[in-house]
Amino acid sequence: MDKGLRRELPTREEALAVLATSDDDLLEVVAAAGKVRRHWFGRRVKLNYLVNLKSGLCPEDCSYCSQRLGSKADILKYTWLKPDEASEAAAAGLAGGAKRVCLVASGRGPTDRDVDRVSETVKAIKEQNEGVEVCACLGLLSDGQAERLREAGADAYNHNLNTSESTYAGITTTHTYADRVDTVQKAHAAGLSACSGLIAGMGESDEDLVDVVYSLRELDPDSVPVNFLIPFEGTPLAKEWHLTPQRCLRILAMVRFVCPDVEVRIAGGREVHLRSMQPLALNLANSIFLGDYLTSEGQAGKADLEMIADAGFEVEGTGQVTLPEHRATVGGGCVSHESGDCGSHKSAGCGSQAGGGVCGTAATAAPAAEPRTDLVAVRRRGAGTDHAPNA
Ligand code: SF4
Secondary structure (H helix, E strand, O other): OHHHHOOOOOOHHHHHHHHOOOHHHHHHHHHHHHHHHHHHHOOEEEEEEEEEEEEOOOOOOOOOOOOOOOOOOOOOOEOOOOHHHHHHHHHHHHHOOOOEEEEEEOOOOOOHHHHHHHHHHHHHHHHHOOOOEEEEEOOOOOOOHHHHHHHHOOOEEEOOOEOOHHHHHHHOOOOOHHHHHHHHHHHHHOOOEEEOOEEEOOOOOHHHHHHHHHHHHHHOOOEEEEEEOOOOOOOOOOOOOOOOHHHHHHHHHHHHHHOOOOEEEEOOOHHHHHHHHHHHHOOOOOEEEOOOOOOEOOOOHHHHHHHHHHOOOEEOOOOOOOOOHHHHOOOOOOOOOOOOOOOOOOOOOOOOOOOOOOOOOOOOOOOOOOOOHHHOOEOOOOOOOOOOOOO
C-alpha cells in the first residue's frame, strides 16, 4: 500500500502474494488497495459505454472471443454501423452517465477505408456531445492509422495484451503478442491515450497474471481494463470456469498495486464472476462499463448507477479529470520505471492450451467455480438491433 501511494513498483513476490491471500485476509487486502485507489481517484467511478460498430465475422481465432473465426456462439452479426447509427447508440450511453464512448469493431485490423468510416463516426459523436471522450478499438493498426484517428478527434485507442507473452500462442494463433504490443505503442506514439488490459480466467497461472500486468505497466497505458473471461458456449474456452468473486477481487487488488495511478476498469465478466461482490470491487477499480458488453448483456444500466451510489461512490462527470494531475498533464506519462524490472517475463509459462486443459500451476489457484451459464446472456438489444439499448 505504501508503495502504491508513492507510485513505486511492488516486487513480483509482493504481487504474487496478493494473489495468494487467504480468504481470511482478503478484506484487509481490499482495504489496503482501496486506500491507494482513493488516494489517486477519490470516490469517483468513470462510466464507459461500448458501441459495437461491427459484430462477429472475424477472421482471427482468439479462443476467448465469441466473434472469432468458427465461433458457434449465437451472437449478433452485422457489418459497420453508419456514423449516425453509432452516434445514436453512443448518445444513449452518455445520457446514462457515461463520459467515454468505446467504438469497437471486430476484425484483425482496420483498412484505410475503415479508418475513414470510424473517423466520420468520431466526428459525428464529438459534434453532438460536448466533452465526450472517444476511444477506438479496431484491432491491429498499420503505420499512420493511429495518427489519422487522432486527427479525427479520437482521444484514446484500446488494444489489450490479454495474457502473458508465454501463454499467448495458446490463446491465439493468427497474430502474436508482439503484434499487440506494437499496436499499443503505435497508439501511444500518435498521442492517443493508450488503453490496454487483460483477460483473467483463461487457465493462466498467477505468474502469468503478474507477467501481463507488469508488461502493461511497462507499456504505460492510461487505462487498464480487467476482463474476467465470459466462457461463451460455442467458443473453445466455453468450459473454463475458474474464477470466484474472491479471486476476481485479488486480481483487481494486484492490478491496483502494480498500476496505482492508472484507470483500472472492471470490464467484461463483472456480473458473471463478481456477482454480489461487485460493489466491493469499486474499492479497487475506478472505472466500469455501463450497461451491456459487445456481445453479451450486462446488468441494467440503472442497477450500475444504483450500485455506485449505494456503495458510497459517485459517477465521474465530464468536467472532472480522470487521471491524477501528474499523468493528465503529460499526456499519459507513466509512473517511473526506476524502481524495478517491470517488464521481465521470468516465469516458465504453461504452454499451449490447445487441449483445453487448465494450465494454472500456482498452488494458490482458487478451486474451480461452479459454471454459471445462467448468467451469460447474448446481447439482443442496442447497437445493431431495433431494440432500445441498456443504458
Ligand atoms: S478478439 Fe478481436 S481479433 Fe480476436 S477474434 Fe475477437 S474480434 Fe477478432
